[in-house]
Amino acid sequence: MINRAVLVGRLTRDPELKYTTNGAAVASFNLAVNRQFTNSQGEREADFINCVMWRKAAEIFCNYTHKGSLVGIDGRIQIRSYENQQGQRVYVTEVVTENFSLLDSKPKEHQQNNAGQVSTPGDPFANGGQSIDITDEDLPF
Numbered sequence: 001m002i003n004r005a006v007l008v009g010r011l012t013r014d015p016e017l018k019y020t021t022n023g024a025a026v027a028s029f030n031l032a033v034n035r036q037f038t039n040s041q042g043e044r045e046a047d048f049i050n051c052v053m054w055r056k057a058a059e060i061f062c063n064y065t066h067k068g069s070l071v072g073i074d075g076r077i078q079i080r081s082y083e084n085q086q087g088q089r090v091y092v093t094e095v096v097t098e099n100f101s102l103l104d105s106k107p108k109e110h111q112q113n114n115a116g117q118v119s120t121p122g123d124p125f126a127n128g129g130q131s132i133d134i135t136d137e138d139l140p141f
Contacts, residue, residue, distance in 0.1 A: 003076045005095045008103065009033035011069045012048060017062040027058035029065075031073065031095075050094040051075070061100055072101040 015029035032046045039045055051073060053061055065071060075097040084090050 004074070005077050006072070006074050007031055007033050007049060007095065008070070008072045009046075009049070011065055011067055011071065013067050015053075015062045015065055017058060025055055025058040027053045027062050029053075029061075031071070050092070051097050052094055053097040053100070057097075057100070061097075064102055070103040072103055073097045074099040 009031040012030040012032050015027045017025060017027050019025055029051050031049045031051055033049060034044050034046050037044075073095065075095045077093065078096045079091060079093050081089055081091045
């Protein structure tokens, strides 16, 4: 039997981190995944998929993602049910996430030098296009 889900999408809201009575972290989030085709009006539709993640991975995920983050997840589909306050049986389908990847590029702090060029702090090659003196002793080989 195979139960595997691999998704790439954007978070529709900040992930919600809670802890069980035993102290296990659990994150819940909703992932918007674009469909590969357009509808009759030429618009691309999306599916909104409920996901959960457990333990340390859940804490890390919540620390590094927010609404709009592009993420890739790998997990399994789970269907569970519970009885609500009105006594009705409610079924929930969700992806239990086992692995994830952060797909947004890291935000960079930029500085502008005297030549008007943008460089990152500590960039040894950001000297306005001027040549750099490197001796044989500076080379690692």
